[in-house]
Amino acid sequence: xxxxxxxxxxxxWFTPPPGIDxxxxxxxxxxxxxxxxxxxxxxxxxxxxxxxxxxxFFVGANMFVFFSALQAKRNDFRGPDVFVVLDTERxxxxxxxxxxxxxxxxxxxxxxxxxxxEAEDRGRKKQIYERALKVREYxxxxxxxxxxxxxxxxxxGVYRLIPLEASGRMKSSQVGLELGIWNGVFHATHAPWLxxxxxEGAMLPSDEDLKARAETEAxxxxxxxxxxxxxxxEAEAERKKRVELEERLAALTAPKSGA
Numbered sequence: 001x002x003x004x005x006x007x008x009x010x011x012x013w014f015t016p017p018p019g020i021d022x023x024x025x026x027x028x029x030x031x032x033x034x035x036x037x038x039x040x041x042x043x044x045x046x047x048x049x050x051x052x053x054x055x056x057f058f059v060g061a062n063m064f065v066f067f068s069a070l071q072a073k074r075n076d077f078r079g080p081d082v083f084v085v086l087d088t089e090r091x092x093x094x095x096x097x098x099x100x101x102x103x104x105x106x107x108x109x110x111x112x113x114x115x116x117x118e119a120e121d122r123g124r125k126k127q128i129y130e131r132a133l134k135v136r137e138y139x140x141x142x143x144x145x146x147x148x149x150x151x152x153x154x155x156x157g158v159y160r161l162i163p164l165e166a167s168g169r170m171k172s173s174q175v176g177l178e179l180g181i182w183n184g185v186f187h188a189t190h191a192p193w194l195x196x197x198x199x200e201g202a203m204l205p206s207d208e209d210l211k212a213r214a215e216t217e218a219x220x221x222x223x224x225x226x227x228x229x230x231x232x233x234e235a236e237a238e239r240k241k242r243v244e245l246e247e248r249l250a251a252l253t254a255p256k257s258g259a
Contacts, residue, residue: 036081036112037062038187039143039194043082043110046196046204047175058085060106064095067105067133077128082110083135084175098133105133108174110194113142126151130159137162137174146181146192169197177204 044061051057065079066072083106085096098105109129111121121140129135130153138151138159150162150170162170169180175196182195182203196204205213 033114035143035189035191036114038189039112039141040081042186042193042195042206046206046209047084047177049207049210050177050196050204055090056087057090058088058093058096059083060085060093060096063093065098065106065133066095067098067128069099077125080106080109081112084108086174106135108137108139108172109135110139110141110179113140113147118142126159130157137172139170139172139179141179141194143191143194146183148179148181148194150179167197167201171199 040061044059048059051059060080060083062081063079063083065077065083071077079096083096085101085104086107088101088104096106106129111117111125113121126138129138130151134153134157136153139162140149141147148170150172151159152162152173154160165171165178167178167180169178171178176199178197178199179194180197181192183192184190186193186206186208198204
């Protein structure tokens with residue numbers, strides 16, 4: 001963990017690191033592609049929905065992470081595509097500033113690979129996550145090739161490969177979920193999407209999934225209402241036919257006057 005001093009603990013000759021209002025929170029550089037943006041959203045949003053009843057976590061996406069004054073000065077580290085911090089306050093942040101979070105950094109990081117970032121993600125960034133930030137779990141995913149790699153810090157603070165489970169997915173001990181590849185349609189694009197799953201194999205739903213599910217349930221409910229209405233109308237029509245037939249039979253069997 002990174003040591004942290006409060007403002008009144010700095011010696012008089014020491015210049016404290018910049019606060020959030022002094023740090024850049026945007027660089028104008030978008031994620032690599034639409035696929036990357038959607039993949040990041042498909043990882044962050046379902047996780048927030050899954051933990052919506054909790055107040056002790058934070059999920060960030062395409063957001064700066066500052067872990068040292070020198071790094072902040074150089075501004076040469078953009079931060080992860082997706083990251084999770086546990087045992088923290090759930091609130092909005094412009095960026096994650098380690099020295100303003102009691103020395104707390106991300107517990108889990110996911111980088112979405114591309115030809116222009118893969119060497120950095122597997123090299124320099126991996127070293128930062130392993131040695132400087134000590135991120136407990138680090139996952140790398142190529143959203144076009146559908147390849148997932150995962151690393152977990154061992155007792156000596158060195159990354160070791162995370163093995164696949166029998167399900168073919170990769171377990172995250174940090175969030176108690178599994179990461180797996182889902183070949184399906186998201187935002188009109190069929191692709192191998194990286195998704196969160198429970199240990200029982202249930203996929204965490206996205207906003208799009210929940211909307212589609214609600215629409216399906218509404219359509220089913222409307223169909224049930226229509227079926228019930230049709231059944232009532234049919235029953236009423238049968239009742240009217242029966243009454244009409246009974247009236248005709250009664251007329252035929254009634255004694256004629258004057259007979």
